[in-house]
Amino acid sequence: MNTKLLFTIATGCVLGATQVSAQATDCATTASIAYEHAKVKNYEAAEEPLWKVRKECPTYSLATYQFGEKLLKDKMKKASDAQKSAIAKDIIALEKERFQYFPAKTKIGDLHSDIGQLMFDHKIGTKDAQFAEFHKAYTEDKKNFTGAKKLYTYFSLFVDLHDEGKKELQEVFDLYDDITEKIEEEESKRAQIISEFTEKEESGTALSSKEKRKLKNAGINLAAFSKVKAGINQKLGVRADCSNLIPLYTSQFDAKKEDIKWIKSASRRMYAKECTDDPLFFKLVESQHKLEPSAKTAYYLGILAKKDNKTSVALKYFNQSAEMEEKASDKAKVYFRIGEVLKKQGSKGKARTYYRKALKYKPSLGTAYLRIASMIASSANSCGTDVFSKRAVYWLAENYARRAGKVDPSLKSTASKTAANYKAKAPSKTDIFNNPGVTSVAIGCWIGETVKVPKL
Template sequence: MKKTITLLVAGLFAVTSFTTLNAQDCKTKLSLFAENAKAKNYGEAETQLNELRKDCPTISSALYAYGERIYKNKIKTGTDKKAAAEELIQLYKDRIANVPAKTKKGDILGKIGTAMVDYKIGSVKSQYDVFDQAFKEDLANFTNPKSLYQYFELYYGMYTAGNQGVQLEDLIQKFEELTEKFESESERLAKTKNELIAKKDAGTELTSKEKRKEKIADTNIKAIAIFSGNMESLVEKVSTCETLIPLFRKNFDANRSNSLWLKRAAGRLDAKGCDEDPLFVELVEAVDALEPSANSKRYLSGIYERKGDVAKAEEYLRQSLSMETDPIKKARLLYKVATKAKKRGQKGKARKYYLEAVKNNPSLGGAYLNIARLYASSVNQCGNDEFSKRAGYWKAAEMARKAGQVDPSLKSIASRTVNSYMKSAPSKSDVFSKGYKGGESIPLNCWIGGSVRVPNL
């Protein structure tokens, strides 16, 4: 009996030692593999990757992170890109299965969906389903702007195909959901940018980690601007006042107690410029009665302004601005108020609210760009002669320049706008003939007020 127990213990010890040895072997192999991957010795690294995936699939998320580099390089340099993409997709799937605690599922599913779309793998429905899983199961980590756009683009294609059961109301709902997602990502990135801007303004140099953080934020801000704009362009074809009003009217009674539906419907009509229709008023009154918000008060302000009741319009606007406490959301609200005023030709009011928007969100370059356009549209009202009128373009260029400085997504358009305004402004010879040397101040005698400084041309 004693002998049997001794053999049993010895056997258990042997198993334990073997397991420990295997774990150590896995770590050693992983270390060698990582070094090859870092050194871009991808041929040797791929062989090691295959061994590790077979023998040590749960060892570390690093296995899959470095593996991603290998397959992305294979896609870039290889001849059979689709086959390499399929290998990459399987790697992503294995990562989800083998190291779930160290995997952002929404992000990885988004990468799978994008690879499927980019390399034409699977049906439209199977591609869509991967994105839909990311959206439903891990929205917080489903953030890549391109993947979010592809998700909607596929759904739009299913709608236009007419054989997938996607109705117009489904498409509009999906659009609103993704618009809200893009907005939340924009808010998150704006907060990151503003923290870094404040640090630089205080004279503190950014660390290498912060510089990388800023670069990532800039890249994603620009991508969101592009892909959310592309999404808007797609839905614009089928989302008009003529299609939306009957659609929302049909579903209004069934959704009178659904505040989310009411807010989205009112927001869509407002965005499309359908806010003069009686349905918009009904939607706004319904949502304000059910769940008052900064937006519902803003809508009411606009309604009463159109009725000519300035006092009531201003009261609702004050309520709207006082209800929104988050600075990034408040900036968006102020931007919308300013843009409405701009469309109505209320230039002074528009500038006021654009500047307030920038105070709340210093990286909101669109506000500066719109102020630049307001200035440029007013130059003929702002001078006593041709020179002083055209000098207003310097002021417009100054605002456009600020737009590109604070918002990377606007850098290109801001640069083109600055160049255009500088061409319209007085030339070097004009400045010389007036006897200016640069630095002199020219008053702007119009709604713009203040003055503009003659640049050193």
């Protein structure tokens, strides 16, 4: 190879490297300008350099897409209704580009549920296309499909497609069960945070600013999931009433009586909708117990025994069910029912034990706190040694009632009124003043707890 050719190749390599280096420098400079403006929410100044980086250096940094989304959402807030659809399409395009260039840092559940919600909110595409985005997110990455509003929209679209004859009623029931379970899992996570921080506060330990934010966010999210769960039930509506369930399952029974999955679903739904007086329910339970004795069969047999006033037999089945049950929310349901039976019998201490077991497996079960509060309040006269200590029992009842509203937003009004009622029966400020030095009261009998005296 002659010297001139070698020189030409070498020169080309140097120039190429120089151009690459210059482009990299230009990307970094432009990105720096864009990001600095975006960090202080000066999106008008950030827009031109940000979109330049997006076009010319799409793989430069994930921050391009993160700031880009914030910029477009800011535009959306300020836009007229006529402009919002176009901006929504821009956000969708941006999110798809993010996945194209940063797939490892983009969650399928987030991506497609976000796209589906944008399409639904701004009437982009057909109902089938909107549903397809949610369905992809839910079936491929349910863990990261967590938005309360998005879960509702997904189910709502599914029901609408059923009403149009595109989905079977049984499919609607199956998705309802699955989404309800998903929501309860998300609720339990938030309720656990609330329960832990509430107990910390009640013990007299101040929360850090970070803990306060976590507590506040948990409350907001829990309220959102509570509303969505109610909305999903309302959307399902009469489609799941006994008048629809009984003929549907009756027509399917002979063909599916050996299908344990179908038997479980049918018996669970008939119980949930209180269709238990129909002979079909007994047939379903018998078939399930024959095919696969389980926590559910023991639970249903307990229900049937309770209906026949065979309380001891019912409790035996319920305890078997709780021991066998693996799903936390269902285990909580069984323990709560045992608590209800024992409470009715007057066994308050034992009932509380089972209500607490229920709360262990489902921290958002606020009704259990209300039941404990009620039993404590009803024992005021028998669990105190003098007038002050007897009335102090109501402080403890108040504390339990308030917890109910914190872990279950749907009970907030009831819990607040109940707590106020107990507070009114507790020692007054004058009573506290006349008992100086008393900072806490040990409550005896079955309660066995200590309650702090409120500060004047």
